[in-house]
Amino acid sequence: MASLRALRLSALTRVNSPVSRLVARTYSTKWLGRRLRCEHVLDSRHSAYQAAESLIGLKERLAELIPEKQEEVKWVKKELGAKVLGEVTVDQAYGGMRGIKGMIWEGSVLDADEGIQFHGYTIPDCQKKLPAADGGEEPLPEGLFWLLVTGEIPTKEQVKLVSTEWAARSALPSFVEELIDRCPNTLHPMSQFALAVTALQHESTFAKAYAAGTNKSKYWDSTYEDSMDLIAKLPNIAGRIYRNVFKDGKVPTIDMDKDYSYNLSKLLGYSDNKDFVELIRLYLTIHSDHEGGNVSAHTGIVSLEAATFYVCDSDSLFPTIPQTHLVGSALSDPYLSFAAGLNGLAGPLHGLANQEVLRWIIHMKDELGSTEVSDEQIKEYIWKTLKGGQVVPGYGHAVLRVGIYVFDVRLGNSLVWFGQYLAEKTDPRYTAQREFALKHLPTDPMFKLVSQLYNIVPGVLNEHGKTKNPWPNVDAHSGVLLQYYGLVEQDYYTVLFGVSRSLGVLAQLIWDRALGMPLERPKSYSTAHIKKMFANK
Ligand code: NMX
Ligand code: MLT
8 A cells, every 4th residue: 555654755756065064074073083082182182072073174174175176277277278377578587587477376366566365365354354362363373274275264163173183283203303303503493494394204194195006186185184294293393493402402292272373382482471472373374375486385385387488479488388386296295395495485585584684683783882773874784785785684575566656636637747656565464563563562672673674774775776676575574573572593583484384385285286286397498599599580
């Protein structure tokens, strides 16, 4: 949305399906019952099991939806398969494939102006509609996962089922615990994270089913099982890494009656602070998914329908639409695929930016000697960063763009004045975190500094003239919230991003297998080939 601040910055005149619910429900409740029994659960968990009998669980709802979706995709391919989504220029081939439309991603779509929508729901919609914990206000990420998988808003009871199921599946094999314990504290937490997830591949139901010759129509089932297991185990991995690297190495246990975010907070050592737990619920919800083209999603799991390029008369490269995938598309199981995505998330232009932001701010504070700094001092610090050939972390985005609004003023039929302005298009994930801070930590000096930067950085980046979107992204705000509650270890921040990102990419991987998405293999050219292609044109 356009804002006055932006004007100030640059107001320049320049169904239910046929699949039987009963069969599916029986399957799921049996599964839950088996899990709960074999893990020697207590009465409280049995009551969750009994409640499950009267509920439609996630897997049975998914089983209902799959045939419908398969039919829908079949129809789209038959009726629309020959339509052209867009052209590809040589600039795009050299420019990180920005803007190339060649990918299918079901859970979310990123609008360049308005930001992310999960099956059409914005972040404020999710905050209103997704179930919250008792006494809490922020959405439970379990509900967001349900939404990503099914496209539907779950009931509170359905969300509770997911919490119970994730807690029940959360235990790590001892060799993975030992592997994490043997990592040197100097190994970056993201490397430990990817290592542990790769090692968990030992448990993969999908890999075992594939080796046993399972029919491809069943791939989604074991992918679902792996995905649920993997998501469930992430708090234990993340908590263990945090405790080993930054604390005394003692890891608390998962509380079987609590939600996922509470348990992650508990393992980190912050569950006594209910505001921190609420922050983690919000954090895990908003970092979960950002459509398919971002590095972590694209690397790990994506279903890219891109780019067998052919030359056309207009000197452009046009994509045809063969369906292709990346790591997951090779039928690498969810563990291998997600580990690949984590390695992408660990890059400083992607998820690692959240640690870089706080470092950069703390460095500025130290250099300027206080959190009470003038706008002029901040501008100088930003310019120093830019002149040093570095990026300002937390600002800019590869898809989100500023809106350019053109306006005119008329008297009767006469045009008196016209102009254009660049409208503020702040990442809604930044806005959600800012609102959280305004509610919970309005006077925190570091939050005030982040707010001051929000007023200054876009103007400087505009003046610098390179960045296509000078507004903050999600990473500009997350660190300051975590440090307020005592989680000050910046090197750890991207691990939390990674826990959240599992929800989006694994939801998609389940659908990739259900829809039978093929191996991803876009076409590439050498510079010499491109020159030759257009030599006489
Ligand atoms: N500070 C300085 N220069 C920037 C910035 C920034 N924050 N953002 C973009 N630019 C430069 C960019 O490096 C490029 O320069 P050059 O032509 O010399 O290569 C130019 O502006 C055009 O870049 P854009 O088209 O605006 O952005 P692009 O799509 O290439 O990159 C980012 C997007 C996100 C990588 C970029 O904005 C950036 O490096 N931001 C800082 C790092 C960051 O916050 N990353 C986190 C993104 C969110 N996430 O979680 O993944
Ligand atoms: C993300 O959340 O993945 C980032 O904002 C990067 C992106 O969308 O390209």
